[in-house]
Amino acid sequence: MKLYVIVTLCVLFTITQQISLSEKCVCEFAQSGKTFPHDKLERVQDAASDCNSNLMPQKTIELESLLLGLDRRLPVLEKDVSMLEKEDDGELYGVLSLYVIENEMTEIKELIDKLNSTSLEQEHVTATTTQQLQDLREEMQELETFDTMQVVKRQQANQRLKRDLEQCKNGLHPTHQPTKPPHGTCPYGQFLNISEPRVYTAGEYPGSYKYGAWGRDPKPEAGKESWYWRVILTSSNRYAHxxxxxxxLSSLIIGVSIPGNVKIHPSNPTTNTIQGPNNVLYGGALYYNCYNKDAVCRFSLTSKTVTTLDLPKGTRYNAKGNFCNLDECYQCTDLDLATDESGVWVVYTTTQDFGNLVLSKLEEGEPPVLGKTWRTSVYKQAVTNTFMACGILYATRYVNQEVEEIFYSFNPVTGQERFNIGIFMKKLAPNIQALNYSPVDQMLHAYCDSYMVSYKVQFELLDNQS
Known part of the structure; x- marks a missing residue:
């Protein structure tokens, strides 16, 4: 009986196994389309990234800066040669004049050499990029053949429709000009806007010394009318001596410092050290935040002496009242010195003003004297920088890595504040550590992450001006 049951079970297991094997289903998958070339798409993306880096606007503006420097330098040489021809006495005067002209021609040659090398580099980049773009176009057209659902074509059509719609809207509602700041005592009219960057140079230290300032003396000493100055914070991005x-301008652009450095002290940080980037030159003297003090220092270039002006009690210093954006604060920007047509100003904040901007006029002298003071309602750490133009205070704020906005103005004459100025600055580096307005040529000089950039200030002409 037991043997019979075991035999039956064995037969049943064998039959079941045979049925399972015979009923096994195999499916074959056949792809109707070509395999998408992901490796080619990655190559296209890398090539597009290379094109973007080669076509940065900084490189074009660098070339324009060199041309501007040459344009300003040649008339000076022509004037000096003409003067030599008229006044050459054949003796000492002629020798000295020839020496000056020789130095000028050496500087012009260096400028032209740099201009030629930059031009050749740009030509090579243009040729290479043009070929890269042609190759990218062909590869993208080939990749579009994989778009069987025509998603790309629909996106392109949508972009054209959006562009046409924007043009239609702008036609019906023209773009408004930036809000006009209040009237001030300005010989040029109202501050209306600023240009694209006019000068862009790293000078002799490309990529080094992130903090600093530069500009021109609005009231230069005789013989120094064409000079430019620069302060570089060489110690911990905080101090300079x-x-x-x-x-x-051409010597600044190509990085040739003549006549060179004028030292305040042999080293830093120590007594009379420059602290922070917000410095200005006016009347042959450098104004800056004194080291470790709530005070303004004035360094005379002629006497090589420093005098000090103490600011009101409660003035924030040593990085307690910096300019800031949402991500970071600019170290040691507690005191911002500024110049305009009327002289020197200082922007700061105090504990009594709860961190709001305070503006004071500095009267010339050794030491300078603190003149009239005005208080504002704008919080200093919500501001990235300030400058004065025609007696009006302007403040900027960070929008993104490419754009800064002049959003605020304060008129000391009327006491009027405006928070909707809406003038936008195109940046060539993410951060602006210092802004200086030059009434000599109505330029706004910015120090941006070790680069020197300048903008032309555009004024609305008064009715009685041509």
């Missing part, structure tokens, strides 16, 4: 000079 000298001011550097350039005889012309």
């Amino acid at each position: 000298y001011v550097r000079f350039y005889s012309t």
